[in-house]
Amino acid sequence: MNKPPTWFYVVAALALLWNLAGCTAFVADLQLTPEDLARLPEAQQALYRERPLWALVATGIAVIGGALGCICLLLRKRWATGLLIASLLGVLAQDVGLFVMMDHLKAASGVAPLLQGVVLLVAIGLVPLAGYANARGWTT
Template sequence: MANSLEKPPIWFWIVSVIALIWNGMGVHGYISQAYKTKSFTDNYTVEQIEIMDSMPAWYTALFAIAVFSGVLGCLLLLLRKKVAKTILILSFLAAAVMMIYFLFIVDLKGVDFSQNKIFSYAVLVFALFLVWFSSHSAKKDWIS
């Protein structure tokens, strides 16, 4: 028996494209940080960059997993594949562990990261929203 999909509303496509752009910006941020581009280093003080450079390798790996799985999950949403939910859960979990470490565990040595902290909460909220959105889309049979 063929699996019949419901036609998603226009807002499904809008949200999916915005989410892809958001996660694409995350990939750009990861690449900029990994390769220490001028646009990256211009946005931080020497002390902030030293703190970021001292983060453990697993933290950097989680950053990569969070953003690349976020992009993949959003592409899968646009392709209307249910596996998007699993991939977006992976993205959320990687981001959550990473942000918990950054927000509550790592010693920032008194260096001000207040803007990064605000952004960290936004990242978590949006990643959690995408888990809900993919789950909702699956329940509505917009993705299979």
């Protein structure tokens, strides 16, 4: 097994922090009470009311799979690839859920679609990074 360069560890660590932030947001989302939701603008309340359960599950798969995949990258484990693919699929399913509710999403915030685009790009980028690490012999 070859030792990866420093940049690999830096990228994997930053990606882990990114995914841990996603996990934190996901847990905070799950802990919203009806009182918390009532304080949100009506457009955001509509997003929460109409969000399908599968979209919430997809978000969990995306952030938890991404965090575990990045941990595996840092530990130089080959199964990081599978976890990061699962995370990417979760992001794609989450995006379908958001686009189904696009009218509410536009009303909620102009930043949300931009942030979701960044989430998608990071998830896409991590899959080839894991494949590259596997191909270079950096993982076992």
